[in-house]
Every structure is written in structure tokens, then in C-alpha cells.
Amino acid sequence: MKGFLHILLTCLVLYTGYAPLWAQSKPILIDGIVIDEDIRLPVENATIRLYSLPDSIYMKGTVSDAAGKFTISVVSGSYLLKVSYTGLMPEYRKVKPSHSSDVHVGEICLRPDVIVLDETLVTAQAPPVVISGDTTIYNASAFPVPEGSMLEELVKQLPGADIDEEGKLTINGQTITKIIMDGEEFFMNNINALKDLPAEIVEGLKTYKRQTDMATLTGIDDGDGSIVLDLVIKPGMKKGWNGNFEGGYGNDDRYEGRGNINRFNKADNVSATANMNDNGTQAVKRTGINYSHTSKKIKYGGGVDYQRNERHTWSRRSTEEFMDNSTSQFSQQNSNSNSGTNRFSTSLRLDWKVNNRTSLIFRPSVSYSNDHSISGSGSETQDDGHVPINRQEASDRQKAKDFSTNGTLTVNRQFARKGRNLTLTVDYDLTNDHSDRNSISRTSYFKYGDSVKVQNQWIDGANNSHRYRVQLSYLEPVFTNRFLEIKYSYKNNTSRSERYAYNWDELNNDYYQYPDTAHSNCYENINSIHTAGISVRTVRPSYFYLVGINLEAQQTDNRSYVQDSTIKRQSRNVLNYAPNVTFRYNFTKQTTLNVNYRGRSVQPSINDLQPVKDISDPLNIRTGNPDLKSTFNNSVMTTFRTYLPAHFTSLNIGLTYSNTLNSITRIVTYDETTGVRTTLPVNVNGNWRLNGSVTLTSSFGKKKKFRVSSFLTHSYSNTIGYTVVDKKKSAVRSNTTNLRLSERLKMNYRTKIYDFGISTSVRYGKSTHSINSDKRRETFDYEIGGNANFNLPWNIKLSTEVDSRIRRGYGGKSDYTRTT
DSSP: OHHHHHHHHEEEHHHHHHHHHHTSSSSEEEEEEEEEEEEEEEETTTTTEEEEETOEEEEEEEOOTTTSSEEEEEEESSSEEEEEEEEEEEEEEEEOOOOTOOOOEEEEOOOOOOOTTTEEEEEOOOOSSSEETTTTEEEEEOHHHHHHHBBHHHHHHTTTTTETTTTEEEETTEOOOOOEEETTEEEEEHHHHHHHGGGGGGGEEEEEOOOOOHHHHOOSSOSSEEEEEEEOOGGGGGGSSSEEEEEOOOOOEEEEEEEEEEOOOSSSSEEEEEEEEEEEEEEEEEEEEEEEEEOOSEEEEEEEEEEEEEEEEEEEHHHEEEEEESSSEEEEEEEEEEEEEEEEEEEEEEEESSSSSSSEEEEEEEEEEEEEEEEEEEEEEEEOOOOEEEEEEEEEEEEEEEEEEEEEEEEEEEEESSOOOEEEEEEEEEEEEEEEEEEEEEEEEETHHHHHEEEEEEEEEEEEEEEEEEEEEEEOOOOOEEEEEEEEEEEEEEEEEEEEEEEETTTTTOOSSSSOOOOOEEEEEEEEEEEEEEEEEEEOSEEEEEEEEEEEEEEEEEEETTTTTEEEEEEEEEEEEEEEEEEEEEEEEEEEEEEEEEEEEEOHHHHHHHOOOSSSTTTTTEEETTTTTOOEEEEEEEEEEEEEEEEEEEEEEEEEEEEETTEEEEEEEEOOTOOOEEEEEESSSSEEEEEEEEEEEEEETOOOOOEEEEEEEEEEEEEEEEEETTTSOOOOEEEEEEEEEEEEEEEEEEEESSEEEEEEEEEEEEEEETTTSEEEEEEEEEEEEEEEEETTTEEEEEEEEEEEEEEEESOGOEEEEEOO
């Protein structure tokens, strides 16, 4: 018995002595994410080293993955964590993990390296453009704009940037879909952000492909995403409040005023803007506010925007249409309109990390608009001998209301095995609009017995649709850095369009009580799609590829009716497939190649499907086609980017080809006696487009003060059309090709006291038609301009600019030379 007690006591002593050692040997995880502080993007292949303290003995190490994330397994103790990457300053963190829990160090931001020799800072002019991976970084100070300029003026100075009349922004041939700030979403309206914020608050601008919500939640690149413009705010603008206000008044009651007040910091950002102007053709009043909050587990924000727009337009148009080899039609039209819009919109966003493995993103938005317009026009149509066929005077009054709401909810669950994810996505879109329109026209037909037709019609229209989609996706890691994704989704889209046309009753001096059934129709389209997809992706430091295919089982039900009587019902079942391929290769950090292929199907619009004649314009009658098929678009996009730091030289090359199967075009039936054109949408094959762009920026001289940038674009397209001149004959097929070439060259010389800039551009357009290839149209647009900025003593700044534009080949008064 004593021997047994002795053995038991010995075991207890050994246990109590070694239990702490056992506890210390239990594996503990240290994890985090490495971020490039300058461009706010994850750093892949950053070196992670762990040293024991206090002796600084190297213990173990690893590298960060494509999402910048890393994990190290250790035992409890005191350690020094070192994170480093070439060209960036290393960061150190002291960590002391215990057996009770893992250690989450969060974001570790690496700053650009600074060279210091003998306490003397080596400085030089910053390069205007830098390319790092798929990110293009612009130094705002390298693109001077006049004092008080808005952000839009700065963006226009960027090499390869273009903003069209509708506010669409493209850089290096790629459309910017969103504008963000310091790597985070903030602005509700991209166009307003460019027009309302002053350029002086921005230190730099970056364009890159921002990952989708799913890729952000899973941490695995899916090859998709959208091109964004990221504004890097100056550090001095993140202290307290800042604002900008300006205004002006001119003759004929012209005025302009704008203002903004902002408060930016790491946690909370708020920006309020107001803008009002009247330039004689358009009066705009707009106000809005944006807000965002960022914390470790939750990010939320949103915006509210109100806009009132009053617009007056006048236009004159001359056209020639080729009907067949021997018939053409000339027309001239003068028109003017007054229109107004009141629009209110709001959007919210919520990014919530529920726990270490569950996250969700929710993005709802709502908008309401109230529109009105009054327009009048006069036109004349002539045959190929310039003999008048018809003459028309028309007026139109319309009121419309529109309400819409949409949103997307994404919930992701990460499992214990790294890379294994289950994601649920639900999105919806609801629209409801109503229009009230009065259309009056008087048309004279000179070849039809000099007859005159007067039409007075009231059209009551309503459109509503609701769409929802539910998708479940499962991502499984297979082998090393390879992932298999399986997904299923169901989408339902129900659209209804009601159109009631009431003719004028001369006897009662009012519109008839009952609609004209020949020109009234209600149409319902229900589209259901089941999609199953599978894809394989590989994520490596030097390359990435994804290969996948989706199968779509589509059912379409159409019903045409007037009031409660069904006229026609039809149903169609279709099985489509949509492959997708993405490949990216990183030759170096500054040189990348991207190749993307996408295939997708698109449903026809309900206006094209609705089988009813729209005779609101007696000379241009439109008819829908319920037998239209879904279109399928194939597109291949290739981009190549490189940057040579020693020469401050950047090069971007892009090439995109797309064609559409079952593309929707129009059959135009022309009546030679009356000049009436009737259009019917049909499916056709043969429509394609080829786009390309080359952007080159380089700096010269000992201190790189002289900069040259070139932006070359081209577009070549082919469009199929059909024309019927004699109803007894079949439709004549025609091909229209359009070639567009443009070159924009900018040169700039800059010192601390002054900078001079010269810009010139030429755009060439050529259109040919297969029916009459001899009559081709060639147009030329020339532009040359210069600007100068002077920095004088006492903080005085002077700016001046001159611009001259020349148009040739358009004919008549459309050709001009204008200098401003």
C-alpha cells in the first residue's frame, strides 16, 4: 500500500511540474493582413518573421497570400513580429500569445520606403504616373489645374481619361463604375463627386479593379470586379472641417454657385454639397450629403441626393437614308423642347463582420422622380430627287412619375479549413412608373393626293416590374492555391406594360371615354431562369486563372391583353450556356497581362416585345415583336500594363472584341408614297465591335520637368439592318461599318514658379453603307489648346488657357471653327 501511495505521489508531482509546459506547448495562431498604406491594397508575398524575446532568436516565418492574409502557429511566449516587403518600410509588432486565445493583429500597414543619407533627405519630383500590378497611380501635383477647380477638371488632365457629355468617365478605355475614397466606399453619385469636390483636397488618384463583394468576404480572388477611381485625400484635409464656396453672376440672369463642407478622418467621413447654375439652356439645382463610419467589425454609410433640372434645347438635323441601291430619302427637322426633372434618391450600405467566420454586406437604394416636358417640331421629307413627300408639324406634352428600389444582401460563412466558404446572395429590383402624354400632329402627304392627316391622341401608360434572385455558392480548396466553386441561382423577372390610347372626339370636344383598341395593349412578361455553374480557379503569386461554365434553363411566358380580355399567350423554354475564362500574369510588380472572356444572355426589353403599334408619331410607327429571342454576347478583353520607374514611363494597351448572337435590329418598311417608316425589331447575327486604346506617359529631362502623354483610341464596328421599300419584295439586308480613330497629345513643362501645357487632338470618323458604298461620310474634329499657371509671391496664383476647335465633314453649319 505504501508503495502504491509513493507511486501516486510521484505522478502528482510530475503532473504539477510539467502541466504548465504542456499548456505552453498547445498551438496558438497569430494572424493578420498586410496592407500597402499608399495604395490601400493587400500586399501579396510579404515576408512574415517571428523572433523570440528577449534574445531575438528567429523562430519561424511565412508569407502573405493574395489577399494579404497570413497565419503563424506558435506556443505561448513573448515574440517580435516583423513584416517586410521590397520597396516598403518594415513594421514591427510585439505579441505575447497565451494559451487562452489566439492573437489577431489586424491590419499591418507598410509605408513607402524613404532614403535618408547623412540626415539629408533625398528628394525629387514625384513621377506623374506609376503602375503597380493592376493599379495605376496618378500624382495629383503633377497635373496642375487653376485655383478653385473642381475634381472633374483634375480628372480630365489625367493621361487616357475622358468624360463624355453624360458624365461617363473612362480611363485608358475602361469605364469607371464607382468612385471611392481612401479605399472605402463613400460617394452615392459618381458624377456629383467629380463636380462638387475641389481638386485641392486630393493628393493622388488610383484606378484599379476592385474585387466583388463575394471575393472580399471569402478572401479568394474570383477574377471579377469593377474598375474604380480611388481618391487619396491629403492628410491635412483629415483634420477638422474644410469647405469651399464660390459663386458668380453674369448678363441675361446667368449665375453659378457651389459649395461643399467636409470632415474626413479614419473613422467618420461626412461631406455636404450644394450646386446651382443657369447657363441659358439648362438650370440645375442640386444638394446632397454623404456619410460613412468605419470600425473594426462594422462599416456603414450612405447618402441622400436631391436634384432639380430645367432644360431648354433646340436642334436642327439633316439626314440621308439609303433604302436600296436606287432609293434614298432626305429629311430635315427642327425641334425645340422644355423639360424638367425633380429627383430624390438615397442609398445605404452595411458591411458587418458578425464574428470571426460570418460576414454580411447589405446595399439598398430608393429613388423617386417627377418629370415633365413640352416639345414641338417641324420636319420635311424628300425623295432622292429632292421632291417633297411629306411635311409635319407636331407638339407633345408629357408628365411622368417613377419609383424604384433595389438592393443586394450577401452573407458569407467561412469554415475551419482555409478557403472553404458558403455564400448566400439575395438581390431585388422593383420599379413602378406612370406617364400621361398628349400628342398632336398635322401631316401633309404631297404624293398621296395632297391629303392632310390630323392626329390628336392621349396616351395613358404604366410600367412596373419586379425582379429577385437567390444564389447559393460553395467554394472548396483543392490542392494548393486551387479552388473549386459550385453555385446555383434562381432568378424571376416579371414585367407589365399597360398602354391605353384615346382619340380626340370632335363632337364632344374631348377625348373618347374608351381606348382605341387598335393602338392600345397591355403586355405581361414572366421570365424565370435556373442557373447552375461550376468553375476552377488557381491563385499564384505570378499568375491567376479561372475557367468556368454556367448552364441556364430559361422559361418565358408572355401574355398580351386589353383590359380583361386576353388576346395572345405564348410560352418558350430555352437552355443556354455561358462560359467564362480569366487569365492574369504578373511579369513583375510593374508589368501585368490580363485576358478575360465572358459570355452572357440578355432578355429583350418589354417595349420591343409588346405587339402593338405606336402611332404617336405618324411618320415613324413602331411595332413590337413577341417572338424575339434572348441575345447572347461574347466579349474578349485584353490589357497590358507596364511601368519603367527609371524613366517615369507608363504604358497601357487595351483591346476588346465583342459580337452578339441573335442581336436585336430593326426592319424598316418604307412607304414611298407617304414617306412613313414602320420599324419592327427582329433577331439577327453579324453585329460586332472592335475597340482598342494605347496610353503612353513619359517624363524627360534631368529633373523630369518635361512630360509627354499620348492617348490613342480606335473603334471599328459592323451593324446589320433591313429595309423594305416595296412590300411585295423581301427585305434588303444592309451592313453599316463605322470607323473611329482619335489621338490626343499633351505636353507639359513645370517648375516651382510656372508651368506651361499644350494639348492637341484629332478625331476621324468614317461610315460606309453596303447598299450605296459610294456615298460614305468622313468627319474630322481638330482641337488645340494651351494653358499656363504662375505662382507669384504673396501666394498669388494666375491661370490662363485658350482652346480652339475645328469641325469638318458634317455639312452646313455643323462645320465650324471656334476659339475660347
